[in-house]
Amino acid sequence: MNIIFLGAPGSGKGTQSALLVEKHQLTHLSTGDMLRAEIAAGSALGLQAKAVMDAGELVSDEIVIAMIAQRLSQATGVLFDGFPRTLSQAQALDALLAEKGLSITHVIELKVDSEEIVSRLLARGRADDNEQTIRNRLNVFESQTKPLVDYYNAQGKLHSVVGVGSVDEIHAQIERHLS
Ligand code: B4P
Numbered sequence: 377m378n379i380i381f382l383g384a385p386g387s388g389k390g391t392q393s394a395l396l397v398e399k400h401q402l403t404h405l406s407t408g409d410m411l412r413a414e415i416a417a418g419s420a421l422g423l424q425a426k427a428v429m430d431a432g433e434l435v436s437d438e439i440v441i442a443m444i445a446q447r448l449s450q451a452t453g454v455l456f457d458g459f460p461r462t463l464s465q466a467q468a469l470d471a472l473l474a475e476k477g478l479s480i481t482h483v484i485e486l487k488v489d490s491e492e493i494v495s496r497l498l499a500r501g502r503a504d505d506n507e508q509t510i511r512n513r514l515n516v517f518e519s520q521t522k523p524l525v526d527y528y529n530a531q532g533k534l535h536s537v538v539g540v541g542s543v544d545e546i547h548a549q550i551e552r553h554l555s
Pocket of ligand 1: 542
């Protein structure tokens with residue numbers, strides 16, 4: 377299985393990924409976690425990414441595609457969490473997998489409305505979780521990431537799940553789509 381989690385910021389991609397990775401022994405590739413690790417390490421890439429993330433914008437396709445390409449070499453069953461976020465990233469991922477004779481098997485879309493997202497993220501309180509940045513991240517999601525719903529639907533890989541309710545209930549629904 378090679379799975380993508382698609383959803384607005386705060387829709388629960390990271391939360392649900394942790395459960396699936398443990399259950400199915402998948403390699404977890406979260407571009408958000410990778411970028412936060414670069415920031416914590418104080419690298420040049422991290423410094424560049426921090427300003428972009430604090431503004432609620434997307435880090436450049438070139439940087440995130442390179443981060444994924446580097447880690448894909450060792451990976452077998454992979455869960456992509458928060459990647460791809462643009463059409464270019466999706467096309468690059470398809471090409472990278474095709475080179476290895478692999479492909480995406482499932483795309484799980486987590487659907488959560490904007491007001492629920494704003495209240496969840498304000499409660500989480502990460503560095504990029506202030507109201508202005510959250511609203512910008514939601515706009516960026518609508519304009520740049522939402523088109524991926526059609527992209528994967530056209531490939532017959534899209535599974536939509538309502539991401540509101542208990543974490544366990546949502547996990548159970550996702551499992552039904554994977555089985
Ligand atoms: P990410 O790290 O991907 O984070 P996210 O979208 O904010 O959160 P996620 O959906 O994983 O929510 P979570 O489970 O934590 O991105 C951060 C930034 O990195 C982006 O804005 C961008 O700048 C950059 N970036 C990352 N990938 C990129 C890419 N591919 N290209 C360009 N830039 C990229 O859940 C959120 C909160 O909700 C938590 O507090 C959780 O406890 C709570 N929650 C979860 N499920 C719940 C439920 N069912 N009910 C109630 N609360 C719930």
